[in-house]
Every structure is written in C-alpha cells, then in structure tokens.
Amino acid sequence: MTRDSGRGMRRIFATALALAGGLLMAPMALLGTALAQDPAAAGNGQTFAPIPWGTGLQPAGGVVKERIHDFNDLVLWIIVVITIFVGLLLAYVVWRYRASVSQNPSRTSHHTYLEIAWTVLPVLILLVIAIPSFRLIYYEDRARDADITVGVQGRQWYWHYAYPDNGNFEFDSYPVAEADLKPGQLRNLAVDNPLVVPVGATVRVLTTGHDVIHSFFVPSLGVQKYTIPGRAQETWFRADHEGTFYGQCNQICGTNHWFMPIAVQAVPRAQFDAWVAQARTRFAEGQGPGWAGPTNTTVAENRPAGR
Numbered sequence: 001m002t003r004d005s006g007r008g009m010r011r012i013f014a015t016a017l018a019l020a021g022g023l024l025m026a027p028m029a030l031l032g033t034a035l036a037q038d039p040a041a042a043g044n045g046q047t048f049a050p051i052p053w054g055t056g057l058q059p060a061g062g063v064v065k066e067r068i069h070d071f072n073d074l075v076l077w078i079i080v081v082i083t084i085f086v087g088l089l090l091a092y093v094v095w096r097y098r099a100s101v102s103q104n105p106s107r108t109s110h111h112t113y114l115e116i117a118w119t120v121l122p123v124l125i126l127l128v129i130a131i132p133s134f135r136l137i138y139y140e141d142r143a144r145d146a147d148i149t150v151g152v153q154g155r156q157w158y159w160h161y162a163y164p165d166n167g168n169f170e171f172d173s174y175p176v177a178e179a180d181l182k183p184g185q186l187r188n189l190a191v192d193n194p195l196v197v198p199v200g201a202t203v204r205v206l207t208t209g210h211d212v213i214h215s216f217f218v219p220s221l222g223v224q225k226y227t228i229p230g231r232a233q234e235t236w237f238r239a240d241h242e243g244t245f246y247g248q249c250n251q252i253c254g255t256n257h258w259f260m261p262i263a264v265q266a267v268p269r270a271q272f273d274a275w276v277a278q279a280r281t282r283f284a285e286g287q288g289p290g291w292a293g294p295t296n297t298t299v300a301e302n303r304p305a306g307r
C-alpha cells in the first residue's frame with residue numbers, strides 16, 4: 001500500500017461521511033414546515049394555501065390532516081434512524097476493511113443468524129408502519145356521524161357543489177382569472193363561489209365526475225378523492241379553524257387542469273345558516289345538469305363566454 005493510495009482512501013472515507021451527513025440533514029430540514037399564512041388574503045380567519053418554495057406538508061386545518069402529520073412524523077423518524085444506522089455502518093466498514101489493513105478479506109458468504117436478523121427486522125419495521133397506516137386509511141375513509149353532506153362534482157374545468165341536506169341547492173365554482181383578481185385574492189387559487197361549511201362540523205363529501213376523472217384535493221384538510229363519471233365516492237373532512245382552505249384538482253384532466261382551484265371556507269354555524277338562506281334563492285335557478293347526474297354534455301356548452 002503506497003502513501004498515495006492511503007490518502008485516496010482517507011478522501012473517500014471523508015466523502016462517505018459527508019454524504020451520510022447530507023442524507024441525515026435532508027429529512028431533518030423537512031421537519032421545519034413553514035406556515036402558509038397570507039395576511040393579505042381576503043375573508044376572515046386563517047388562510048391555508050401553498051407558499052412559494054414551501055417544503056413539507058401544509059399546516060393542518062382539521063383533524064384528518066393532524067393524523068396525517070402524526071403518521072408522517074412517525075415514518076420520518078423511522079427513516080432518520082435507519083439512515084443514521086446504515087450511514088454509520090457503511091462508514092465503519094469502509095474504515096475497518098480499508099485495503100491497507102485488510103489484505104486477506106474473509107470469504108464467509110452465509111451467516112444464518114445474520115440473515116434471519118436482516119429479514120425479520122425489516123418485517124417488524126414494516127409492521128410498525130403498517131398498523132397506524134391502515135388505521136389512518138380507515139379513519140379517512142368515511143364519516144361516522146356527518147353533520148352535513150356536500151356533493152362535489154369535477155367538471156372540465158371548474159367545480160360544481162351541491163348541498164342535498166341544506167335546501168338542496170347547487171352551484172358552480174369558477175376560478176378567478178388573473179386579470180379579475182381583487183386585492184388579497186390568491187392568484188390561481190381564488191374562486192368566485194367557495195364551498196362554504198360550518199367550522200367544526202363533520203362534512204361528508206360525495207364525489208362524482210361530470211366528464212372525465214378529476215380529483216378533489218385540499219391538502220390542509222387532508223382530503224383527496226377522485227371524482228369519477230358514473231360513480232359516487234365518499235370521503236370526509238372537518239375544518240377546525242375558521243378560514244379558507246385552498247386546493248386544486250390533482251388529476252390530469254385536460255387543457256385547463258392547472259386552473260381548477262378549490263376554495264373551502266369554514267365559517268361559524270350562524271354565518272353558515274345565513275349563507276345557506278341566501279344561497280338557496282341565489283342558486284335556485286339551477287346551473288345545468290345536477291351533480292349526481294353524469295352526462296356527456298360537451299365542455300363548450302357549459303362554460304360562460306371567455307372562460
């Protein structure tokens with residue numbers, strides 16, 4: 001072993017340590033989740049929206065998202081521990097069995113106990129992940145005792161909302177074009193008619209598609225459900241803060257898929273009841289085919305001029 005190759009090994013060793021360090025830092029950085037507060041946003045309460053260069057999950061606006069955060073934290077810490085363990089093991093092996101001190105490497109190729117250990121341990125780790133994972137999936141699945149039901153229908157390219165148990169009215173929710181934005185409205189996220197719900201109420205969401213598959217996705221409420229033509233699907237959310245929760249269609253659905261924002265507004269019960277009272281007359285005329293009746297109506301017929 002020459003002095004040069006010894007120096008080369010040290011350099012490789014240092015690089016490996018630096019890489020392991022970098023791998024550890026990445027998940028740690030994700031722990032610091034930035035708050036998506038936009039003080040300029042219109043309306044009362046908090047605003048839950050994406051922020052520029054945001055990393056990590058959006059802040060929780062309701063109980064479902066809180067449970068998603070908990071599960072995400074659990075998995076993140078498991079990943080951190082595994083990364084530290086594998087990184088240290090790798091660094092040790094690189095150092096301990098470097099060429100200068102390990103001229104005659106062992107030729108052992110099987111070790112029963114070691115092989116049992118590295119099979120059983122990952123299985124146990126997966127079990128630790130699987131149990132809370134399934135619990136969360138079933139928790140998100142459907143509302144046990146819903147306070148209200150809303151119908152959500154994805155359309156090319158806007159949303160159609162229905163309130164079957166609150167006067168049975170329905171309306172369209174269109175994005176606000178950039179040229180029409182009022183001060184405080186968020187670009188590409190503001191809508192003309194938000195989905196209004198009472199704060200703290202368990203909201204059953206029934207989704208269906210009108211033309212193609214869309215997806216009702218509001219990250220801060222922990223809700224994401226496909227809207228599929230000819231099929232009704234169920235999910236739920238509960239907004240635990242007064243405010244506006246923004247989302248977007250996250251199923252590629254055509255030309256204007258990028259411009260299909262969702263705004264959920266959570267207001268106190270009294271304000272919700274007042275909104276229902278005026279919405280019943282305002283939207284009484286009806287707006288095209290009902291949310292539960294998927295048809296093949298073409299896009300052009302349903303869209304106001306200039307959209």
Ligand SMILES: [Cu+2]
Binds near residue numbers: 154214251253257
């Ligand atoms: Cu869509």
